[in-house]
Amino acid sequence: MPYKKFEEYNMKVTDDVKDRYKNIIQDLGEDTERDGLLKTPERAAKAMQFLTQGYDQDPVEILKSAMFKESYNEMVIVKDIELYSLCEHHILPFFGKAHIAYIPNGYIVGLSKLPRILDVFARRLQVQERLTEQVLDCINDTLKPQGVAVVIEASHMCMMMRGVQKQNSITTTSGFRGQFEKSETRNEFLKLIGK
Ligand SMILES: [Zn+2]
Numbered sequence: 001m002p003y004k005k006f007e008e009y010n011m012k013v014t015d016d017v018k019d020r021y022k023n024i025i026q027d028l029g030e031d032t033e034r035d036g037l038l039k040t041p042e043r044a045a046k047a048m049q050f051l052t053q054g055y056d057q058d059p060v061e062i063l064k065s066a067m068f069k070e071s072y073n074e075m076v077i078v079k080d081i082e083l084y085s086l087c088e089h090h091i092l093p094f095f096g097k098a099h100i101a102y103i104p105n106g107y108i109v110g111l112s113k114l115p116r117i118l119d120v121f122a123r124r125l126q127v128q129e130r131l132t133e134q135v136l137d138c139i140n141d142t143l144k145p146q147g148v149a150v151v152i153e154a155s156h157m158c159m160m161m162r163g164v165q166k167q168n169s170i171t172t173t174s175g176f177r178g179q180f181e182k183s184e185t186r187n188e189f190l191k192l193i194g195k
Pocket of ligand 1: 090158
């Protein structure tokens with residue numbers, strides 16, 4: 001199996017993180033013995049393990065598990081892929097959409113694998129810039145296509161709820177390799193994703 005379903009949690013990690021969450025919640029001024037909070041440290045420990053499960057997954061294996069020899073050599077685009085990640089500076093969510101495109105070079109990849117590898121990298125502590133590069137490099141190095149393009153548009157809770165408190169700003173990052181470095185191909189892609 002190139003990746004496992006997240007059904008069982010590591011008991012030791014859950015216990016350790018749970019104890020720490022209990023301390024954190026107390027340090028923040030809450031009573032961890034009141035009804036609503038009794039199981040919160042454990043739930044939070046499991047939630048954080050779920051949100052960082054990408055560390056245990058191998059995106060290269062995921063792509064390789066669904067590569068097929070095919071002569072199609074036009075642009076393949078999967079757009080508006082839902083994205084949820086955690087900013088590594090504040091451990092607060094950032095979320096939005098990703099658009100991924102590639103031009104095959106003898107091989108295509110199962111379409112669901114593109115969102116899958118996005119999740120593998122997104123379910124780690126991240127910055128949007130590195131997330132964009134990692135998805136780009138993974139596809140480029142594994143599939144070796146004629147070109148690959150990634151655009152990510154995201155809202156960052158660390159900017160919306162704290163800091164500058166800008167609720168409507170969206171951060172866009174993009175990266176292009178191979179054929180997409182030519183403005184004609186890149187512009188066609190940007191037009192097709194509505195940019
Ligand atoms: Zn942040």
